[in-house]
Amino acid sequence: MTIGTPWGRPELYTDYKQDMALLNTRAKTLGVAAILVVAALLPLLVADDLLVILGGGLVLAIGALGLNLVTGYAGQVSLGHAFFVGVGAYTAAVMAGDPDGRYLGLGIDFMPLWLLGAGLIAALFGALVAPLATRLRGLYLAIVTLGLVFIGQYLFFEWNDLSGGPQVGREAAKPELFGIEFTVDNGFKGGWTEEQKLFWLFLAVLVIAAVAARNVARSRIGRAFAAIRDRDVAAGVMGVNLTHYKVIAFTLSSFYAGVAGALMYSASGHFTPESFSLLMSVQFIAIVLIGGVATVSGTIMGALLIALLPRIAGELPAFVPFLSSSASEHPNVFEFEQVMYGVLIVAFLLFEPRGLFGIWHRVRTYWKSFPFSY
Amino acid sequence: MSTRTVVTRIRDRARSTPKGVAMREKRLGIWHEITWSDYWDSVLDVGHALLALGVRPGDRVSVQSENRPEWLFLDIAAVAVRAITVGLYPTNPTAETAYLLSHSGSCVHLAEDQEQVDKALGVEDVPRLRRIVYVDPRGLSPYDDPRLMTWTRLLELGREHRAAHPGAVEALVDAAEPDDVMTLVYTSGTTGPPKGAMLTIGNAEFALETVLERSPFADPPPGPRDLTLSYLPLCHVAERVLTTWYNAGAGTQVNFAESIETVPQNLREVQPSLFFAVPRIWEKLLATTRIKLDSATWVKRRYAAFWLRRAERLGARLAATGGRHTIGTRLAYAVGWVLFYRALRDRLGLRRVRHASSGAAPIAPEVLQFFMGIGVPMHELYGMTENTAIATANRPGRVRLGTVGEIHDGTEVRLDDETGEILTRHPAVFAGYWQDPEATERTIGADGWLHTGDVGEWVDGTHLRITDRMKDIIITAGGKNVAPSEIENALKASPFVKEAVVVGDGRKYLTALIGIELDTVGAWAQQQRLAFTTYRDLSEKTEVRALVQGVVDDVNSRHNPVEQIKHFRMLPKELDHEDGELTATQKVKRSAIDAMFHDLVEEMYVGGREGAA
Numbered sequence: 001m002t003i004g005t006p007w008g009r010p011e012l013y014t015d016y017k018q019d020m021a022l023l024n025t026r027a028k029t030l031g032v033a034a035i036l037v038v039a040a041l042l043p044l045l046v047a048d049d050l051l052v053i054l055g056g057g058l059v060l061a062i063g064a065l066g067l068n069l070v071t072g073y074a075g076q077v078s079l080g081h082a083f084f085v086g087v088g089a090y091t092a093a094v095m096a097g098d099p100d101g102r103y104l105g106l107g108i109d110f111m112p113l114w115l116l117g118a119g120l121i122a123a124l125f126g127a128l129v130a131p132l133a134t135r136l137r138g139l140y141l142a143i144v145t146l147g148l149v150f151i152g153q154y155l156f157f158e159w160n161d162l163s164g165g166p167q168v169g170r171e172a173a174k175p176e177l178f179g180i181e182f183t184v185d186n187g188f189k190g191g192w193t194e195e196q197k198l199f200w201l202f203l204a205v206l207v208i209a210a211v212a213a214r215n216v217a218r219s220r221i222g223r224a225f226a227a228i229r230d231r232d233v234a235a236g237v238m239g240v241n242l243t244h245y246k247v248i249a250f251t252l253s254s255f256y257a258g259v260a261g262a263l264m265y266s267a268s269g270h271f272t273p274e275s276f277s278l279l280m281s282v283q284f285i286a287i288v289l290i291g292g293v294a295t296v297s298g299t300i301m302g303a304l305l306i307a308l309l310p311r312i313a314g315e316l317p318a319f320v321p322f323l324s325s326s327a328s329e330h331p332n333v334f335e336f337e338q339v340m341y342g343v344l345i346v347a348f349l350l351f352e353p354r355g356l357f358g359i360w361h362r363v364r365t366y367w368k369s370f371p372f373s374y
Numbered sequence: 375m376s377t378r379t380v381v382t383r384i385r386d387r388a389r390s391t392p393k394g395v396a397m398r399e400k401r402l403g404i405w406h407e408i409t410w411s412d413y414w415d416s417v418l419d420v421g422h423a424l425l426a427l428g429v430r431p432g433d434r435v436s437v438q439s440e441n442r443p444e445w446l447f448l449d450i451a452a453v454a455v456r457a458i459t460v461g462l463y464p465t466n467p468t469a470e471t472a473y474l475l476s477h478s479g480s481c482v483h484l485a486e487d488q489e490q491v492d493k494a495l496g497v498e499d500v501p502r503l504r505r506i507v508y509v510d511p512r513g514l515s516p517y518d519d520p521r522l523m524t525w526t527r528l529l530e531l532g533r534e535h536r537a538a539h540p541g542a543v544e545a546l547v548d549a550a551e552p553d554d555v556m557t558l559v560y561t562s563g564t565t566g567p568p569k570g571a572m573l574t575i576g577n578a579e580f581a582l583e584t585v586l587e588r589s590p591f592a593d594p595p596p597g598p599r600d601l602t603l604s605y606l607p608l609c610h611v612a613e614r615v616l617t618t619w620y621n622a623g624a625g626t627q628v629n630f631a632e633s634i635e636t637v638p639q640n641l642r643e644v645q646p647s648l649f650f651a652v653p654r655i656w657e658k659l660l661a662t663t664r665i666k667l668d669s670a671t672w673v674k675r676r677y678a679a680f681w682l683r684r685a686e687r688l689g690a691r692l693a694a695t696g697g698r699h700t701i702g703t704r705l706a707y708a709v710g711w712v713l714f715y716r717a718l719r720d721r722l723g724l725r726r727v728r729h730a731s732s733g734a735a736p737i738a739p740e741v742l743q744f745f746m747g748i749g750v751p752m753h754e755l756y757g758m759t760e761n762t763a764i765a766t767a768n769r770p771g772r773v774r775l776g777t778v779g780e781i782h783d784g785t786e787v788r789l790d791d792e793t794g795e796i797l798t799r800h801p802a803v804f805a806g807y808w809q810d811p812e813a814t815e816r817t818i819g820a821d822g823w824l825h826t827g828d829v830g831e832w833v834d835g836t837h838l839r840i841t842d843r844m845k846d847i848i849i850t851a852g853g854k855n856v857a858p859s860e861i862e863n864a865l866k867a868s869p870f871v872k873e874a875v876v877v878g879d880g881r882k883y884l885t886a887l888i889g890i891e892l893d894t895v896g897a898w899a900q901q902q903r904l905a906f907t908t909y910r911d912l913s914e915k916t917e918v919r920a921l922v923q924g925v926v927d928d929v930n931s932r933h934n935p936v937e938q939i940k941h942f943r944m945l946p947k948e949l950d951h952e953d954g955e956l957t958a959t960q961k962v963k964r965s966a967i968d969a970m971f972h973d974l975v976e977e978m979y980v981g982g983r984e985g986a987a
Contacts, residue, residue, distance in 0.1 A: 008726070011643040014398070014405050370717050371678045373670040 020218055022211070039203055043196035050311070051195040052267055057307030058202035059263045061300045064287040065213045066256025071285070072294035073217055074249035075229025076133050077141055080148030081284045084254040086276035087125050087152070088118040088261025089172065090162055093271075096173035103170045104161050111177045115205075115262050118173075122258025123251045130250035134243045137232065149278050156273035169272030172265035175201055182266065198267055205263065206300070209256060214296050216252065225249060226294075286341050290348050292357025301356040306341075313337040376548040379556075379575045380582075381417070381454045383622040385547070388414030394598055396621065397628040399443050400640070405629065408443055416443075416529075420451035421543035423532030427482055427505055431456035431546070434478045434558065438462035438471065438493070439486035441604045441630050444509050444525060446618055448484050449557075449608075453575070455546050459557045460570070461609025463958035464490065465951050470568070470958075472497040478558055478570060478808065481505070484525075488513040495519055552576035558808050559611050559759045562957035570808035571759045573611075580801040581615065581762040582623040589783040591753070592648065592729035593770055598625035600647045601726075603640060605631035610959060611759045612734050616650050638662065641723025649727045650755075653737035653863070654960055659722060660741055661869035661894050666721075669897065681714035682747075689747025693739075697751060697773035707749055715749050724750050729770070731755050733763075735961065736840065736859050738867035739775040746773075754778050756840065760817060761824055762802040766838045777837035778830075787838065788823075789830060795844055796830045797823040829857075846964070848879045854936045856884065861929065861937060868925040869894045873949055875967050876939070877975050884938065885978040887971055888922055889913070889945035895921070913944040941978040945971070 010026065013019040023029040043051055067081045095114035097105025108114055132144050156163045164170035175182040175198070182197045216222050224245045227235035236242050265271040283306060291302020313333040317325045324332045352358050376382065387394065392411035399406050408416075429435060435452040437459065439445050449459045460478045462471060464486065471493040475483065479502045485491040487510035494506050495517075508514060509525045535542070556578060558570035585591050602620065606613040621628045626648065631640040637655070651659075667678045684706065691703050699707070707715070719725040730745065733755035742752045751770060756778030757763030765787060768779035781787045785800035803824045806814035817825050829841040841847070842857035849855055858876035865874035865888065873889035890913050898921065899906055906912040922944065930938040949955040955966050968975070 009643065009645045012398075012405055012645070013403065013643075014407055016404060019403065369721070371670065371674050371681075371714060372666040372721055373674060374666070 022214060022218070036207070040200070043192075043199045048193055048195040051199050053307055053311055054304065055195065055199040055202050055267060056264075057304040058199070058206045058300075059260050060284075060287060060307055061303035062202075062206050062209045062263070063257050063260030064284050064291070064299045064303050065209055065296065066253040066260070067284045068288050068291075068294065068296070068299045069213060069216065069225070069256065070249045070253035072288055072299075073222060073229065074225035074246065075232075076246060076249055077138065078145045078250075078253070079142050079278070079281045079285070080129070080145035080152075081253075081257055082276045082278065082280035083148040083152035084122045084126060084257035085261035085264065085280065086156055086273070087254075088122040088258025089264060089271060089276075090156070090261075091121040091258065092118040092173035092262030093170060094162065097171070101171075103164055109176055111173075111175050114173055115259055118262035119255040119258040122261065123255040126250040126252075126254025126257075127247055129254075130247040131243070133246045133250060146278070146281075149276070149281055152276055153273065156276060163273045166273055169270055172269055172271055173262055174269070175263070175266050195267075201266075202263060205259065209259065210296050210300065213256075217294075217296065221245065221248060229294075282341065286345050288355075290344055290355050292355030295355070295357040297360070298355050298357025301360070305356065309340055310337055313340065377550045377552055377575060378579060379453065379547070379550050380578060380619055380622040381450055381547050381550070384410070384414055384417065384450060387622070387625055391598065391625070394625070395627045396625075397443055397446070397630065398644075399630045400632050400643075405643070413443075413447075416447045417450045417454060418536060418543055419529050419532035420447045421454040421532070421546075422535040422539070423528045424451055424455050424457065424482065425539070425542055426531050426535040429455060429457050429482060432555075433457045433482075434460050434480040435482045435484075436460040436462060436475060436478060436480035437484045437609070438464060438466065438490045439484060439509065439608075440464050440633065441606075441608050441613070441617065442486070442509070443630065444484065445608050446621075446628075448507075449618060450622075451543075453550075453556045454543050456550060456554055458555050458572075461557070461559065461607070461614070463607050463609055465607075465958050466493070467952055468493045468496045472500075473567060474560060475503060476500050477567075478560075482507065484509070486510060491517070491522070550575055552579065553805075555805060557614070559609065559614070561759050562959045562961055569810055569813055571611075572805040572808055573759075573762055574805050577762045577802045577804060578619060581764050582619055584764055584782050584784060584800075584802070585615075585767075586620075586623050589767075589769070591731075591755075591767055591769070596620060596624040596626050596648055596729075598627070600624070600626040601644055602626050602628055602648050602650075603631055603637070603644050603646045604628050605634060605637050605640070606650075606652065607958065610734070611763050612650065612652075612757075615763050616648075620648075638723065642721065643723075645720075645723055645726040647726050648729050649724065650731045650733065652734045652959075653732055653741070653866075654735070656732055656737060656741050656745065657866055657869075660744055661891060663718070663722065664869045665894055665897050668901075678714070678718075681710055681718075684710055685715070685744070685747030687747075688749075689743040689745075692746045693743050693773070693775045696771055697746065697753075697768075698771040711749065718748055719750065727751070729753065731767075733757065733778075734959065736863050738863040740864075740867040742775055756838065758826060760804045760826070761798050761800070762804065764800060764802045765796070765798050765826070768837075774833060774837045777833050777839045779838065780836050781838075789832070790825075793844065794829045794831065794841070796826045796828045796838070796840070798826060799823045848876065848884070850878055850884070850936065851880055851882045852936065856937055858884075861886075861933065861939070864929045864932065865925060868928075870898065870921060871925055873945060873962065875962055875964065877968075877978075881979060883940040884936075885975065886926070886939045886942040887945050887967065887974060888926075888942050889949060890918065890922065892948065909948055910946045913946065919944065943971075943974045943978060945974075 023032060063085055070076050070078050092114045094104045095106050095108045095117050097103060099105045099107040129148065133141055136144055157166050182201050224240045227238060227240050228242060228245055232242055287302040287306050288299060290305060292298025313336050316333060317323045323336060326332060327334055348355055354361060388410040392409060394410050395407045396410045396413040397408045435457050437445055437448055452459045460480055462474050475497050476499060481502050482505045483494055483503055484507045485494045491506060491508050491514060504521060505523055506521045507523050507525055507528050511524055552575050554575045555572045556575050557573050559573060560568040560570045586595060602616060604617040608614055608617060617628050620626050629644045631637050667675060688703055688707060727750055730750045731753045737754060742754060745752045753768040753773060755767045757765045764782060764785060766779045766781055787798050790797055799822050827844050829844050830838050831841060833839050842859045846858055847855055848858050861876050862874040865871050870891055871888055872891040875887045876884055878884035892909055895912060895918060899912060902917060904915060904917055906915065912918060926939050926942055951958055955963060957963060
């Protein structure tokens, strides 16, 4: 940088690095810093039961980031995300599992290893599926990836040594690092609860995942993704290697799904093969659509909203008298929650196609162009 | 001890702050920085290239290009080898280009791109023109005129010559004399063909010393931390002073706008700290602000209206105090800055402007007052090509609206006792017109007083108010003297009026030809749900006529009966340089207007027709 580069002129770009920077304005830097500080302090401010839900939201966000990379950025519709999440969950459970236990286990306690392992095995499956995507697109690809979910379900239901079988399930991988047991209350000198520690762990992984996703999106790979999404034929003509980038998209996406799967059941400590059904795939798609297609911050917002949905639905009977909180009466909050996914997807697609991010974007534009309107 | 010139000033900067930013040029979205050492290095290369091309001291080197670093490189290089730079407007049509090239006898010509090369090649009978250098090679590969040469080739030539004859350019730099003519600035020529004013190194140095040292126009004086935006034609004396000479003299960072169309965008990016604009630009900025605020959402509109009412009051208060804040205005402005003015100025690209000025043509005080109200420190300046733009200026804190300010220290300005013509005398008065001793004699008297051709009067003995161009003064059939430009500017202060030409010399009453501003009137018509197709269609709508009638009535109400516009007609087309109705600096050529719209004018004097005010 040469002497005399003027201060306080955010739109005066003197090189492309500055233009492409992750935090290219001071307002953005400050905003992100503020959000991070609030997020880091949240476990000290919020009750543990809410923290569990928010922590779950963070894990969902990691998985949804993966789906957004393949569907939002690269435009390859995938209904098979639940399958990759399942692969991740089982890989982690097997790697961290007790070698002498009832189910498969390798006894690897070191968390980063099984976290990475879960991601890599899922990514491997992603890479295997990817060639399909180079042959198919749109609806056909959606149907094929839908098939993955059913193959996965069959596998997880029948392979009892791996999954413990339907309705029974097995224990999830327990996060533990440098002697800190995340799933044990007051295990650490500071006396933090399980919920607080898990929240911090999820937050850390999510930050890494989100920064990585942003970096992918603004790099050569991200631009290739966008080109493929907008028109694959045109992208091919421009010199984008379609096979290459579609494989990258699926592999990356599955890696995220695997990592999310490995962490998803840490809090409950137990999971059954029924979890990885079509409903989970739909849930991820809902997150992407509600949050905002091809946005990282939107994905996180969407994941938190979806995670909070049961809680919101649970509060509703107090305001809406005909809604019951008991599962035996109709209509009840659980039914309402299911309906809400659909309603939210329909409503967002109709009225706010760019998702929560679109709302945020409008608010930002309102102030950015102030006192004008454009 | 060699003479200090703009060239030595640049050399000194390249030695003291080689890594400092001299200028920026936007290419593909990025402002590429050129440091002082890059600048000096390019000047040396180009200077050597000129020597290699056989340019001798006193030869003319011409440039026809939009503002870009190469313009400055060639300009300074030409001065370095004691040649004379001639600037041509990129908008000059072929005929004018031909006149300027042959009249100046240019031997090396820089033509920016294919468009300018075509003009230069279309000129016949210029035996002296040996080389035509072009910067942008697009579309030029099939051309085989032996005189053509690319800018890259020119630089190579320079480097070869520099290696073979090191120090040749620097020797010429040190040999410069204050009496060396450094540039011919062709006046725009509202009447007759353009005349080439010869400005010397001494003129430029005196001008720089005056505005930077003797009576610095801004406080603190301009320096390397200041940014300017270069967008007005560089062949005009005002932009040359602001871009090339201030840059060399004060070290300000010059930023080249991509084109005149992108000025609003570039302003927002660069946020210059010193900003000069001609009245047309200020009027346009004001009009844009109004349109954009009017088309904002209801809440924003109300909010803006509230703060603009306050700005109006602030502007009036500041106009009364000469631009000096009182405690009251400072407080009022501070609150408004946080809540509104900061954002508004940021969108306009005027947020960091610490000295804004208007010159080169008269401006309506209302426009200045608006900008003062939103916190842009406005100053009207006065100067002309023939006195290197040094005559009078409004100083910070001593602004008087409607005047062009006070005399600079070390210069003389007086009014002719009989005619009231403004006369100036100081070392920056030009050396004469190129090859036109008669015109020179008419302009500079024997005692060294420069006849500006403007009529003025003193306000409170300190500030100069310009009545009008001497030859534009209208004497009505009733024998009353009327200054049309004052009325025209009052009309043009309306966002709906782009051009106004007041007619009435030797007539019973005044009339006007009025051209609408297509953007604003178009937006207004849309709001009124008024369908229109072309400029002409829009200006002939009864509703638009009524709109303009309102503007005329408003202006008439502020003038005494002799100065009132009795009738007006709408101009059926936008005035244009190509069609010969405007000069390159967008000044109206009255003679051309008279000839072209003769029928319209006569119509207004055939008594008793409808449309009377």
